[in-house]
Amino acid sequence: MEAVCVVLHVDALEPRLLLMALHNAANLRKHYAETPVEIEIVVNGPGVRLLRDEPGPLRDRIAGGVPPVRIVACANTLRVMAEEEGQPPALIPEVGVVPSGIVRLVELQRAGYAYVKP
Incomplete structure (x- = not known):
C-alpha cells in the first residue's frame, strides 16, 4: 500500500x-488509519519562535505526544535568532533542524509530498 x-x-x-497544523496531522492519521502516513511540519521564518523550549500549550502538545509527525525548524532562521539574541534559542527537544526550511519544502514536494499551509 502506498x-x-x-x-x-x-x-x-x-x-x-501551529496548533492547526498539529490538528491537521491528527486528522490525517485518523482518516488514513489503515494506510501508511508520513507527515512533516516544516517551520521557518517567524514561526520558528513558536518552537522555543518554554512552558506553554504548544510545548505541552508537542512534547506530550502529538501523533507521529516530524517537526523541523529552519537552521537559517535559527542563525538569525542567535545573532539577534546573542545565543542560539533552545528548542523543544522533539523538534529537529533542517539546513533550510524552504529547501526542505521543495525537496519534500519533489518527492511527492502534498503541500498544506494551515
Missing part, C-alpha cells in the same frame, strides 16, 4: 497556525 505523504508549512508567529 503511503500518504504530507508536508505542513508554518511560517508565521501565530500559535493558532
Whole structure:
C-alpha cells in the first residue's frame, strides 16, 4: 500500500497556525488509519519562535505526544535568532533542524509530498 505523504508549512508567529497544523496531522492519521502516513511540519521564518523550549500549550502538545509527525525548524532562521539574541534559542527537544526550511519544502514536494499551509 502506498503511503500518504504530507508536508505542513508554518511560517508565521501565530500559535493558532501551529496548533492547526498539529490538528491537521491528527486528522490525517485518523482518516488514513489503515494506510501508511508520513507527515512533516516544516517551520521557518517567524514561526520558528513558536518552537522555543518554554512552558506553554504548544510545548505541552508537542512534547506530550502529538501523533507521529516530524517537526523541523529552519537552521537559517535559527542563525538569525542567535545573532539577534546573542545565543542560539533552545528548542523543544522533539523538534529537529533542517539546513533550510524552504529547501526542505521543495525537496519534500519533489518527492511527492502534498503541500498544506494551515
